[in-house]
Amino acid sequence: MMDFNFTGLSNLSAPTEEISVKVLILGSGPAGLAAALYAARADLEPVVLTGMELGGQVSLTHAVENYPGFPEGVGGNELVELFQKQAEKFGARIEFDTAVEVDLSQRPFRVKTYNVTYLAESLIITTGATPRHLDVPGEKALTGRGVSYCATCDGWFFKDKDIIVVGGGDSAVEEGLFLTRYAKSVTLVHRRDNLRAGQILQNQAKANQKMKFIWNSVVTEIIGKDSVEAIRVKDIPSEKEYVQPINGVFIFIGYSPNTQLFEGQLELDDKGYIKIGIQMKTNIPGVFAAGEVADPYYRQVITSAGMGAAAAIQASHFLYKV
Numbered sequence: 001m002m003d004f005n006f007t008g009l010s011n012l013s014a015p016t017e018e019i020s021v022k023v024l025i026l027g028s029g030p031a032g033l034a035a036a037l038y039a040a041r042a043d044l045e046p047v048v049l050t051g052m053e054l055g056g057q058v059s060l061t062h063a064v065e066n067y068p069g070f071p072e073g074v075g076g077n078e079l080v081e082l083f084q085k086q087a088e089k090f091g092a093r094i095e096f097d098t099a100v101e102v103d104l105s106q107r108p109f110r111v112k113t114y115n116v117t118y119l120a121e122s123l124i125i126t127t128g129a130t131p132r133h134l135d136v137p138g139e140k141a142l143t144g145r146g147v148s149y150c151a152t153c154d155g156w157f158f159k160d161k162d163i164i165v166v167g168g169g170d171s172a173v174e175e176g177l178f179l180t181r182y183a184k185s186v187t188l189v190h191r192r193d194n195l196r197a198g199q200i201l202q203n204q205a206k207a208n209q210k211m212k213f214i215w216n217s218v219v220t221e222i223i224g225k226d227s228v229e230a231i232r233v234k235d236i237p238s239e240k241e242y243v244q245p246i247n248g249v250f251i252f253i254g255y256s257p258n259t260q261l262f263e264g265q266l267e268l269d270d271k272g273y274i275k276i277g278i279q280m281k282t283n284i285p286g287v288f289a290a291g292e293v294a295d296p297y298y299r300q301v302i303t304s305a306g307m308g309a310a311a312a313i314q315a316s317h318f319l320y321k322v
C-alpha cells in the first residue's frame, strides 16, 4: 500500500492554473466515488482527485463478499471500477492528481495539487487511512522484501513459506486466515494473551491447523540482508528476547488517518481522525468528510460509501441552500 508523506512538498513551485469547481472530492476510495456519484446526480459536476491509490484500499483485495448486491462476491478492484464508471456516467470527472496543500480559511477553498490549484465552493474529504508501521529496525529496509501490509497483494509470494502476522484485531486474524491459503504456517504474534478479533474469526483461527500463536510478545527487529530471514521477538512478561527464523512478516496493527494536510485547519480527534457530526459536517461550513478518514469504527466499503453519499447530499444542501 502507498505511504503518504507530504514532507517537503510545500517547496514545490506554485502551480499557476486555477480551476473553479462546485464540489471537489479528495480521494477515490468507496467514500470518494460514492460522493462523486451523488454529487454528479445533483448536477454539481464534481471533480475527484484520486490520490496515489485509485480506488482506495479495497482495490487491493481479491474478493469482497460483504457488499450487498453481489451474492457471489466481487473483486475489490472490479467493485471500485464499477463505482467509478457509474459516477462518470453522470458527469463526475476523475483526475489522477493529489492534494498537497489546502487553505480552508475562506471560500472558495483553495486546494493545491501537483498540477493546478482548485478553488472549491465545497470540499468533501475522503482521504482514508494508511496502515500503521511497527517502527522497528529492519522494517523499512525490508518492506517489499518480505515485509508487507497487504495479504492480498503479497500472499502469493509466500507459497509454502513460514510467515508471521503481527496484530490481534479483526484485520490481523482475517488476513492471517487468508494467508494460510498460501503459507506453510502463519504465526500470529500478539502483545496480549488473547485476541481482540470477533469471536467467529477467533474460532476459525484457532481451528486452523496452519495457524500458531505467540502470546504476550512483540517484534523488536526484522532481520535479513536482501529479504526477511528472521525476527527478534520479545516476551513481554520475562523481557527475554530470541530470534525466530521466518520468511515473511505481515503487519496489521491498525491505521493512521490521512489527515496531515488538514492539521491546524480542521478539528481532529486525539487519533487524528476528522471530527464530524451525523451529517458529515466538519467544523468548517462547506467542508465535509466521509469514510475512514473520519471513521475509526466501521471501516467497511458499505459504511464508507454510505458516508460518501451522505456527504454529497449535505454538500448539495449547502450549495443550493435548501
Ligand SMILES: Cc1cc2nc3c(=O)[nH]c(=O)nc-3n(C[C@H](O)[C@H](O)[C@H](O)COP(=O)(O)OP(=O)(O)OC[C@H]3O[C@@H](n4cnc5c(N)ncnc54)[C@H](O)[C@@H]3O)c2cc1C
Pocket (backbone or CB within 6 Å): 004, 026, 027, 028, 029, 030, 031, 032, 049, 050, 051, 052, 053, 054, 055, 056, 057, 058, 059, 060, 061, 063, 064, 065, 066, 067, 097, 098, 099, 100, 126, 127, 128, 129, 150, 151, 152, 258, 261, 290, 291, 292, 293, 298, 299, 300, 301, 302, 304
Ligand atoms: C486488504 C483489505 C481488504 C479489505 N476487504 C474489505 C472487504 O472485504 N469488505 C469491506 O467492506 N471492506 C474491506 N476493506 C476495508 C475497505 O477497503 C475500506 O473500509 C474502504 O476502502 C475505505 O474507503 P475510503 O474511501 O474511506 O478510504 P480509502 O479506501 O482508504 O481511500 C482513500 C483515498 O484517498 C486518496 N487520497 C489520500 N490522500 C490523498 C490526497 N492528499 N489527495 C487526494 N487523494 C488522496 C487515496 O489515493 C484513496 O483513493 C478492506 C481493506 C483492506 C486494506
